[in-house]
Structure formats: structure tokens, C-alpha cells
Amino acid sequence: MSSPVYEKYYVPAQSPWPFVGAVALFLIAVGAGNLVIELDKGSDGHGGKILTLGLITLLFMLIGWFHNQINESMQGMHSAQLGRSYRQGMAWFIFSEVMFFAAFFGALFYARVFAVPWLGGDSNNAMTNEVLWPGFTAMWPLETTPGGTQTEAMGWFGLPMANTIVLLISSVTCHFAHVALEQGNRARLKLMMALTILLGVSFLVLQGEEYIHAYEEMGLTLQSGVYGNTFFLLTGFHGLHVTLGTTILIILFLRILKGHFSPANHFAFQAGSWYWHFVDVVWVMLFFFVYIL
Amino acid sequence: MSEATEHLDHAHSHHHPSGIKRWLYTTNHKDIGTLYLWFAFIMFLTGGAMAMVIRAELFQPGLQIVEPNFFNQMTTVHGLIMVFGAVMPAFTGLANWLVPMMIGAPDMALPRMNNWSFWILPFAFLILLSSLFLEGGGPAFGWTFYAPLSTQYSADSTALFVFSVHIMGASSIMGAINVIVTIFNMRAPGMTWMKLPLFVWTWLITAFLLIAVMPVLAGAVTMVLTDKFFGTSFFNAAGGGDPVMFQHIFWFFGHPEVYIMILPAFGIISQIVPTFSRKKLFGYASMVYATASIALLSFIVWAHHMFTTGMPLVGEMFFMFATMLISVPTGVKVFNWVATMWRGSLSFEVPMLFAIAFIVLFTIGGLSGLMLAITPVDFQYHDTYFVVAHFHYVLVTGAVFSIMAAVYYWLPKWTGHMFDVTLAKWHFWCSLISVNVLFFPMHFVGLAGMPRRIPDYALQFADFNKWISIGGFAFGLSQLIFLAVLIKACRKQGVPVDDRVWEGAEGLEWQELPSPAPYHSFETPPVIK
Amino acid sequence: MIVSWRMVVGSLSWSLLASTVMADEKSSNDPYRLNLSPGVTDISGQVYDLHMLMFGICVVIAALVFGAMFIAIWRHRKSRGAQAAHFHENVKVEIAWTVIPFIILIVMAVPAARTLIAMEDTSEPDLTILITGSQWKWHYRYMDREVEYYSRLASQPEQIANKLSKGANYLLEVDRPLVLPTDKKVRFLMTSDDVIHSWWVPAFAVKKDANPGFINEAWTKINQPGIYRGQCAELCGKDHGFMPIVVIAKAPDEYERWISQQEAIAREAKAEEQRLLSMNMGMDELMKKGEAVYQSTCAACHMPTGTGLPGVFPALKGSKITTQDQAAHIDIVVHGKSGTAMQAFGKQLSLAELAAVITYERNAWGNNTGDMVQAKDVNAVINGN
Ligand code: HEA
Ligand code: HEA
Numbered sequence A: 001m002s003s004p005v006y007e008k009y010y011v012p013a014q015s016p017w018p019f020v021g022a023v024a025l026f027l028i029a030v031g032a033g034n035l036v037i038e039l040d041k042g043s044d045g046h047g048g049k050i051l052t053l054g055l056i057t058l059l060f061m062l063i064g065w066f067h068n069q070i071n072e073s074m075q076g077m078h079s080a081q082l083g084r085s086y087r088q089g090m091a092w093f094i095f096s097e098v099m100f101f102a103a104f105f106g107a108l109f110y111a112r113v114f115a116v117p118w119l120g121g122d123s124n125n126a127m128t129n130e131v132l133w134p135g136f137t138a139m140w141p142l143e144t145t146p147g148g149t150q151t152e153a154m155g156w157f158g159l160p161m162a163n164t165i166v167l168l169i170s171s172v173t174c175h176f177a178h179v180a181l182e183q184g185n186r187a188r189l190k191l192m193m194a195l196t197i198l199l200g201v202s203f204l205v206l207q208g209e210e211y212i213h214a215y216e217e218m219g220l221t222l223q224s225g226v227y228g229n230t231f232f233l234l235t236g237f238h239g240l241h242v243t244l245g246t247t248i249l250i251i252l253f254l255r256i257l258k259g260h261f262s263p264a265n266h267f268a269f270q271a272g273s274w275y276w277h278f279v280d281v282v283w284v285m286l287f288f289f290v291y292i293l
Numbered sequence B: 001m002s003e004a005t006e007h008l009d010h011a012h013s014h015h016h017p018s019g020i021k022r023w024l025y026t027t028n029h030k031d032i033g034t035l036y037l038w039f040a041f042i043m044f045l046t047g048g049a050m051a052m053v054i055r056a057e058l059f060q061p062g063l064q065i066v067e068p069n070f071f072n073q074m075t076t077v078h079g080l081i082m083v084f085g086a087v088m089p090a091f092t093g094l095a096n097w098l099v100p101m102m103i104g105a106p107d108m109a110l111p112r113m114n115n116w117s118f119w120i121l122p123f124a125f126l127i128l129l130s131s132l133f134l135e136g137g138g139p140a141f142g143w144t145f146y147a148p149l150s151t152q153y154s155a156d157s158t159a160l161f162v163f164s165v166h167i168m169g170a171s172s173i174m175g176a177i178n179v180i181v182t183i184f185n186m187r188a189p190g191m192t193w194m195k196l197p198l199f200v201w202t203w204l205i206t207a208f209l210l211i212a213v214m215p216v217l218a219g220a221v222t223m224v225l226t227d228k229f230f231g232t233s234f235f236n237a238a239g240g241g242d243p244v245m246f247q248h249i250f251w252f253f254g255h256p257e258v259y260i261m262i263l264p265a266f267g268i269i270s271q272i273v274p275t276f277s278r279k280k281l282f283g284y285a286s287m288v289y290a291t292a293s294i295a296l297l298s299f300i301v302w303a304h305h306m307f308t309t310g311m312p313l314v315g316e317m318f319f320m321f322a323t324m325l326i327s328v329p330t331g332v333k334v335f336n337w338v339a340t341m342w343r344g345s346l347s348f349e350v351p352m353l354f355a356i357a358f359i360v361l362f363t364i365g366g367l368s369g370l371m372l373a374i375t376p377v378d379f380q381y382h383d384t385y386f387v388v389a390h391f392h393y394v395l396v397t398g399a400v401f402s403i404m405a406a407v408y409y410w411l412p413k414w415t416g417h418m419f420d421v422t423l424a425k426w427h428f429w430c431s432l433i434s435v436n437v438l439f440f441p442m443h444f445v446g447l448a449g450m451p452r453r454i455p456d457y458a459l460q461f462a463d464f465n466k467w468i469s470i471g472g473f474a475f476g477l478s479q480l481i482f483l484a485v486l487i488k489a490c491r492k493q494g495v496p497v498d499d500r501v502w503e504g505a506e507g508l509e510w511q512e513l514p515s516p517a518p519y520h521s522f523e524t525p526p527v528i529k
Numbered sequence C: 001m002i003v004s005w006r007m008v009v010g011s012l013s014w015s016l017l018a019s020t021v022m023a024d025e026k027s028s029n030d031p032y033r034l035n036l037s038p039g040v041t042d043i044s045g046q047v048y049d050l051h052m053l054m055f056g057i058c059v060v061i062a063a064l065v066f067g068a069m070f071i072a073i074w075r076h077r078k079s080r081g082a083q084a085a086h087f088h089e090n091v092k093v094e095i096a097w098t099v100i101p102f103i104i105l106i107v108m109a110v111p112a113a114r115t116l117i118a119m120e121d122t123s124e125p126d127l128t129i130l131i132t133g134s135q136w137k138w139h140y141r142y143m144d145r146e147v148e149y150y151s152r153l154a155s156q157p158e159q160i161a162n163k164l165s166k167g168a169n170y171l172l173e174v175d176r177p178l179v180l181p182t183d184k185k186v187r188f189l190m191t192s193d194d195v196i197h198s199w200w201v202p203a204f205a206v207k208k209d210a211n212p213g214f215i216n217e218a219w220t221k222i223n224q225p226g227i228y229r230g231q232c233a234e235l236c237g238k239d240h241g242f243m244p245i246v247v248i249a250k251a252p253d254e255y256e257r258w259i260s261q262q263e264a265i266a267r268e269a270k271a272e273e274q275r276l277l278s279m280n281m282g283m284d285e286l287m288k289k290g291e292a293v294y295q296s297t298c299a300a301c302h303m304p305t306g307t308g309l310p311g312v313f314p315a316l317k318g319s320k321i322t323t324q325d326q327a328a329h330i331d332i333v334v335h336g337k338s339g340t341a342m343q344a345f346g347k348q349l350s351l352a353e354l355a356a357v358i359t360y361e362r363n364a365w366g367n368n369t370g371d372m373v374q375a376k377d378v379n380a381v382i383n384g385n
């Protein structure tokens, strides 16, 4: 009470949302687990339903929690300290996402640099090739696996290149939106946000096209060996993150339309834009390591 | 909702929610800490009960109580529960209770997320445990779930295992983010970095490790899932993958993970030893640097678990040397503790007993770790009970003993009453003796050639295994004494304690807070001297 | 869940009584019950020395650290009136206890690296063996000779179930041991058909993982003839504890005699196969042979009574394949099902054995199809028609 430092310290009151969130994750995990098993066996079950219920619960929880949070924030209950905590929390969350992608990039490097050359007889593995995989030659992209699955390699020109440009521009527009917000230029902010969202959606559409092309014309599928595996898991998880990012941007856009955020107080906007830049950086890495190299 | 939010500038004590909602909806670091600690203890008993099944089966040669497949499930789930359900949540619980009190804050920085990270855990373990009852059983591929045993050759329940690990990981990451952010933002004015209590330091670094490696574990389980159910071949040579790649990814997580389970223990011991030596901690700064070095080194040693997988020679050499290096900063810690005790004024209350046992027994475990690091000899030790002995010394007499030490040390501060010291001493001595009967002979059977993860063994291992099992049952029963102490303590049956509790205790929680500590630790920031 | 508490209590109290007696009778005869064995190769000797060196250093360090600690505990305790000193830093001491351990580490690292380099040098072998692990047996192929065979656990199921008394080499005995010459550099190529196994013989200090799809190399040069035993050292599923390794080391000339004999036997067996194709076996003969093959080869997974393990291994009793579609039945036994634990037994069993075991499965446990499968039926499937 006496010291200014804690005057604005804010302990949020009890809230049902975290617990609802835990229930949601529980339903999602149980549902997804069962769904995967049922798909694999071709049997019927409730996996899909439980998963849907979980996702709805999660959505419900997110809406409730954010609603709460936004109200509190709009009432000026949040302190500078809390703003810092949110920002740092978001930064560390993005770091954890980086490490998640690192696992898959690691798999890509390992397969390229070690596993495939070894199967081709490199290093001390002359006998691996001679005894187990005679006739297999190492190559990357792995167009013929040791087991004999054939596929075509995805080039980097064309769609992927276009996608790179789309995402890069969207990062720029997202940045301009931020600048506009800080300058109090709401019209520009709206324009730039709308553009960013549009670019995000077009990226997803193009990515969808690319997948269809890969599956229908190139024979490049999730099952076509470690090249296809790393290709689809990396681009797929990236695509999921773009979807999530775009959703966040849309929500931010709606909030902007409602007049939320001020030049000084816009943590949610900042978090969303960080996330968008992060997604963009991941794509650049992907473009370089998955497509070009 | 606004009427329900609390500002510390109004009085808040009138606002104690009660009943079940208090626990389900709580945003209070102490309540959440308590939940974590009780959850961890229940998991410890559950994982321990599985260890008892293991030890009963291994009591004598031949198969007597369980089928091999069920035995493997017990081994696997025992490891998973102890690691993810007992030790890690217990440390998170301690962090919840102590970090705000130690840095002069009223609560954690993100209290609602804090509650979310806790409540995920019971559900995650519910899924894991219930998978044991499915057709085909639960996970039976070891807590390390090596592919392709966990992919093409595992039961269907693997899908549930994967998703339960995913949400466990989400919980750990959120918990870790919370700890880091709290330490960065909530320190009382004047609480500079080099004044932070070591427990806070070690947890800061642990939290960083958690955020760095839990997502990698998530990646590993995801690849297991797609390999098993969606036809990918990350770990299948026919598709250009490599089963050993799984091990690289897993251990890139797994090795930092074992330090996640020991760094907070180092912090605890560094709090307790000075108190009962009535002397400042020796080499505070070097403790901090040593912790950071251990954490950094932990990222480049992972393949010491994989010496027999046929890595190229240079790889084996690199990982051998890097692993050996970790003993240097760890040694610094051990030496600092001994130097703190040296020429102190020692007394041996229960927390100190556990701390001393920790130093001795952890060092034994660390030294056997060093032996394991020597690649050519690890070829003989690997996947034998020698390894099992090593990691139980660092985990049980290391991590778990440190948790018990911490509980005895801070319990009076939490409850305001002294625990039953006589019972606690019984708990200590029974545990100390039985734990060594349990784990020490494992070195011998390991060296003599007994592989781990087997339900039945050759006759020459019989007599030691019998003693190991007897030690195991005794150690398990000793933990029931702990349970009794805890229940009594929570009912506040002991004598009330004063604020400082222990004569030599230093730090905000002892010097600036009453016992029991108030619901919101610091409403006004304390003055840091 | 398979656990019966009455059994727990029963067996515990029983063995408490019995074990005191058992302990006496065998404690004296094995010198390496407490420690690593120095083994029978130069490398294993070096490994043993390294182990003892490490152990010695660790004991000394432990003695110093704990010694200092216990002196402090004894002399500087409050109850003895000790007053706390005030020092809490000393740069010199701290540097010393950083540098000295580092030097100790170098002392350890040098001989370790030397031994490691020698262990990994598989060049210029005198003979090469391809070792393949599969659930739960080892397959040995002499790369430069016409000899290959499976090696399986020989301890009986009744011994494991405590219904028969256990022999001295319980769980460490196999039907066909690997035979190696002494004084020759033997190179091992390790791989696996299914999950990861690890081939380990302590007396040679050889432990190498058998990874499916890859080949790891290791080598040994045995100094003394004898019988050496080891076990699989990587969790490989249900019967990981039941896939031992036995190696018989013979003097080179004896080895030569043995291997030539094996080659002759292998040739004869092939001829016998051909003859069988034109013959029919009777039902009794098929069933008798089939049961033997089933119990030794299939029962590990499908269980002795054909019930399987629900969710893991399918039941053969009353299953569609074993009671109806004979062609599919032969096909799955011969070719296995890739990506599952069901192996291709076509290359593991002889035609007669395959015919017998399939017949057995079609008629045992109430699968009374009355079908008889002959060697030539199996051969037809093997040859793809
Ligand atoms: C809390 C957990 C914990 C901790 C702290 C450690 C600490 C160490 N561990 Fe351990 N380890 C595990 C948990 C842990 N380990 C687990 C769970 C496994 C098995 C996983 C599985 O397969 O299931 C394992 C397995 C394991 C292996 C693989 C064995 C095998 O499977 O073949 C190796 C190999 O190098 C190893 C080494 C080490 C080393 C060098 C340390 C060092 O950090 C130890 C350092 C400490 C000291 C050395 C003692 C104190 C120092 C001094 C007194 C200074 C003076 C000494 C000298 C300089 C010589 N560990
Ligand atoms: C922190 C981690 C931790 C802890 C605390 C423990 C605690 C114990 N572990 Fe642990 N263990 C692991 C981590 C841990 N373990 C890991 C990671 C593995 C590797 C798994 C793998 O290979 O994949 C392993 C593997 C492992 C094995 C090897 C199994 C195998 O290879 O097949 C054995 C065998 O004895 C064992 C025994 C024990 C025992 C007896 C305890 C005891 O300390 C437990 C004591 C506690 C209790 C007993 C509970 C309290 C009492 C009751 C519930 C009342 C009932 C009591 C009675 C009936 C007497 N453990």
C-alpha cells in the first residue's frame, strides 16, 4: 500500500476458464487418440465426437477467457508489470515453437546428412548398402527410397516461390499496421490488417493447391519416404501455424473495428504480430532448406 | 467479472473462496503449489506401487506374478510416472510455493495460466494410466519409447500415450514460462540478480531447459504417431529414415530432462546446507555459473545414451569428452557444499539429514555416471542394472531426497506448525538404510551382467535380487511414514513455530513473512538489504 | 490384471524360506558375481583395466569428499560448541577444484580413447558373421561359408513357469550356439529383422545394437577356447529377457572341422527338401511335428493354446484365416506381414516344418478343419503360385 511498485499489482480473481481449458485438452487428447486408432483399424467409435467436443470446449474456453481478459484490460486493470509479463510470456512461447520446429528440421538434416548417405554405403556403412540395400544409391531429394517407393521432388520455383513472396509481403504489411497503430492512424491500420489477412489466406490457398498438385500429379505423399515425410510435416505444421496466425489476425481485426487498442496499450496486437513474423521466419527457413537446398 | 477481480490495494483477506471451487478455479500460488505437491506425491505412490510389482516379480528367478508383457508395461509406466508425474510436478509445486516468497512478490506473474498448467496434469496421467486397461495394454516400450518398438510393434494405446505426452508437455512449458516471467518481472526492488536465492536461480535455468526441450519431445512423439498410424518412415530404413534418429531426437530432450530433475535439487540443497551450518553459502557466484554451465553442456552430451548404437567413432569421442566435462561444474557444487559445512556450526534437523544424505548419495550416483561416460566401458555397462543403479542414485537419493528435504524445511513455514519430528526421523533413517539396500547391490548385478528391463533372470543374480527387492519393499513402506507425517502436518497438529523457524535460516521467506505465510505473500515489497 | 495377490504373498513367503538355502549352494562358484569380468580377449582385458582405473579414481574422490564432510560433521557441529566461521569465498581454492578435476578427466580420457579406437577398428578380419536379431532369437550367417541357422532359448517354458527345476545355465542356454575359432579376428555384422536388439557377450566386451535396416560392425579375437554366454541388451518387446547368446570358441582346426561338417549337413538337408516335395505326410505325423514347431517357434506370440495376446498378437484359435482360407494361411506364415511382428517364416523353417505347423494350426484347439497341408502346397506359395 505504501510503496508505489505494487500499487497496481493485480492478482486476477479465481477463474473457471483454466479448468475448462484442462478439460478441453483432456477431451482433445482422448478424442484424437481414439480417432487415430479408429482410422487405423477402420472401426467405428466415438473418437471423432470426443475430439469435436474437446475443440468446441477449447473454443468456448478461449472466448470466455479472452473476453474476460479483454474486459479487464479495457477497464485499465492491467499494470505495466503485467504487460511486460505478457510480452515475455509470448516471447518464450514463440521460443518453444521454434524448438518444436527444430525437432523436425533436425530430422530433415539427419535424414539428408546421415541416414540416406549411410543407406547408400557412406561412412562405415558399406555393408549396410551391400548386404541390405544393394542397388540403392543415395540422393536428395530421395526420389527412390531404399524400399523402392518412387516420388518426384518438389521444385522451388513457381508456387513455393510465389508463396514466399506472399508471406514476406504480409510480414511487411503487418509491420506497417503496427506502425500505423502506434501513430494512431486507424484507417491505415485497418487497411494494412486487411491486407495482411488477405495475404495470409492466399498463402493457405496456394499451399492447398501445392498439396493437391503433389498428391495428384507428382506422387509426392506423406507416405513417400523420408523426403515426403519431412516435406509434409514441416510444411503441414507450418500451414497449421499460418492458419492459427490468420485466425489471430482476424480476431485482432475485429477488435480493431470495434475500436480496441490504443497506441500505448496493445499487447494482444503485438503478440499477434510477433506470431505472424515468427511464422514468416519459419517459412523462409523452410523455403531454403526444404525446397531450394 | 470486474467485481471478482482482486486488487491488492483493497483488503483481500475477506475473499477466501472455499470448497472445491477454491481448488478448481484458484489463481493463488500457494494453493496451486499445494495441488502440485499432493499430485506429485500421489503419483510417487502410484509409480512406487508399480516398482513394487517389478521388485516382486524380480524377487526370485522364474515368472511368478506377472506376464512379461505386463512387466514391460510396469517398467515403462513406472519410469514415465516417476519422471513426469512425480519429480517434475513436485519441483514445480515447490517453485510455486517458494519463488514468490523468495523474491518478494505477491504471487506468480501469470496466475491463471498457472492453474491451467496444473489441471492438465491429472487428466494427462488419467489417460496414461487408463491405457493400461485397454486391449493390448498400455505402453510397453520403456520410458524412452525407442522406435520401431514403439511404432510398428506397439499396441494401439500408443496413440493415447502420444497425446497424453503432448498435453503433459504443454503443461510443463506453461509452468516454465510462468516461472521465468515471474523471476524476470516480479522481483522486489533491490533484489538484484546476484542476490537471488539459489533455488530461484536453479529454477530459472531449469525453466529455460524445459522450454527448450519439451517441444522437442513433442516432436518426437509426433513422429512416432505418424510412423505408426500414418505411414511415414522417419524411423524406418526402407523409407530412408533411421531408427537411431529417434534416439537422437529423444535424447536431445532426454539428457537435458535429467538435469531438469536435478538442478532444482541443487538449489534446495544450497538453501538448506547454509541454514544448518549457520554460515553463508560458500562460493555463491560459482554456484550460479556452475548451474549455467551444466545447463549449457547438457545440450551437447545426449548421445552418451547411445554409445552402442554404432555411431561413427568421432561422434563417440565427442560425446564421451563432453559428458565427462559435466563433472567439473557438478564437482564445484559438491565442493562448495562441503566448504559451506566446513567450520560451520552444524546441527542436524531433519532437512539437514536429508541434505547430507543427498550430497553423499548423489555424488555416488554422479561418479557412476562418470564411469558410464567412458565409452569403451559403457559398452559393458549399457542396458544393465549398473545403469539402473546410477540413475536411481541420482533420481531417488538425489531428486526425491531433495524434495523431501525441501518439504521438511519449508513445511513449518507453510503450515505454521512443526511437523512430527520423531516420525520424520524415523522416515529418514528407514529410508536411508532401505534405499541403499535397494539400489546399491544393483551395481553388482549390473557388473555381473544382468540386463535391465527383463522379467526373469539367470540364477547367478538371484541372491542379490532378493536383497534388492527386500530393500525396495522396506523403502516403499518407509514412505508410508512420510505420508503420516504429511497428513499430521496438514492437520496442523504440531507446536506453532515462530517466523524464522530454523535458527540459521536466511532469506525473505524466513525474515519477512510470518508463519504460516499469508495467502498473498508480499502485499508491499520487502526491503532488500 | 494378471496379478493375483494371493500368488504374490504365497511366492514371497515361500521364497523367503527357500532362498536362505539356495544362496549357500551357489555363491562360491562364480568369481565375477560382484564385478565386471576381465573376459577372454585383449580388448576385454583393456576394458576391465579401464573400469578398475575409473572405479579406483572414483573411490578416491569419494573418500576425499566424504572424508572432509564427515570431519566437518564431527568437529564443527553445534552440539560440540562449534562457532561458525565467516568465510564464504576463496578464489584460489575454487580455481583449484575446477582445474584438478579437469586434469583427472584427461588422465581418464587418454586410455579410454585409445581403447575405443582399437575397438572400432574392424578392418582385415579373418572371417565375418552376419548376426540378425529378430523377435526373439538370433540368426547367424557365416558370410564366407554355406552355413546359417537360428539360435533360440533352450530353457523350457516349464522352468520359466517354476514347474520344473532350473538348470545351472537357466535362461543362458540356446539350442544352437554360435561357434567361433580362437585366435582369429572375427568381424560381426549386426542387423535386425524387426525392432532393435543388442548383441552382447561380456567376455568379449562386445555389445552392439542390431538396428533394422542398417548394419553395425564389431569384432573380437578370442584368446581361450570355451563357452561364453550373453544376452540381448536392448528392450525388444515381450521376450526381451529370453533371447540369450551362447558362443562356443574352438581352436582353429577344430572349428574348421565343425564348419565343414555343417556345410555337409546343410547340403543334405536341401536334398531332403527336394525329396519331400513328391511325398505326402500323414495326419499324425504332420500334427506331431507341427505341434513341436508351433511350441518352439510360434507359441511365444500366439501362446501355447493359440489364444494370442488380445490387442498385441491375434488368436489363431477360431480365427478366420486358420479355419477358412487355407491359401491366405499359408501365405501369411510364409511371407509374414510386413510392418508387424509376424515374420516371414518361409526362410526360417523347412518346407516340411511349414506344412506341419500350418496343418497343426488348422486342426488344433478345436480348429477342426481336417485340412492337411503338404510340403508341395507350401512350395507352390513360395514359388509364387
Ligand atoms: C537426475 C538425473 C541424472 C543426473 C544428475 C545424471 C548425471 C550424470 N549422468 Fe546419468 N542418467 C540418468 C539420470 C541422471 N544422470 C538416467 C535417468 C539415465 C538412464 C536413462 C535410461 O536409459 O532410461 C542415465 C544414464 C546415463 C548414461 C547412459 C548409460 C547407458 O545407458 O549406457 C550416462 C553415460 O554417460 C550417464 C552419465 C551421467 C554423467 C556423467 C552425469 C554427471 O552429471 C554426474 C556429475 C557428478 C559427479 C561426477 C559427482 C560429483 C563430482 C565430484 C565430486 C567432482 C570430482 C570428480 C571428478 C572430476 C572425477 N547417465
Ligand atoms: C524419479 C524417478 C524414479 C523413482 C523415484 C524411482 C523409484 C523406484 N524405482 Fe525406478 N525407474 C525410473 C525412475 C524412478 N524410479 C526410471 C526412469 C526407470 C527406467 C524405466 C525404463 O526402463 O523404461 C526405472 C526403472 C526401475 C527398475 C528397472 C526395471 C527394469 O529395468 O525392468 C527398477 C527395478 O527394480 C526400479 C525400482 C524402483 C524402486 C523400487 C523405486 C522406489 O524408490 C519406489 C519407492 C516408492 C514406493 C514403493 C511408493 C510408496 C509406498 C506405497 C505405495 C505403499 C505400498 C508399499 C508396499 C507394497 C511395500 N525402477
Ligand code: CUA
Pocket (backbone or CB within 6 Å): C133, C136, C196, C197, C198, C232, C233, C234, C235, C236, C237, C239, C240, C241, C243
Ligand atoms: Cu532382443 Cu532384447
Ligand SMILES: [Cu+2]
Pocket (backbone or CB within 6 Å): B254, B255, B258, B301, B302, B304, B305
Ligand atoms: Cu544423459
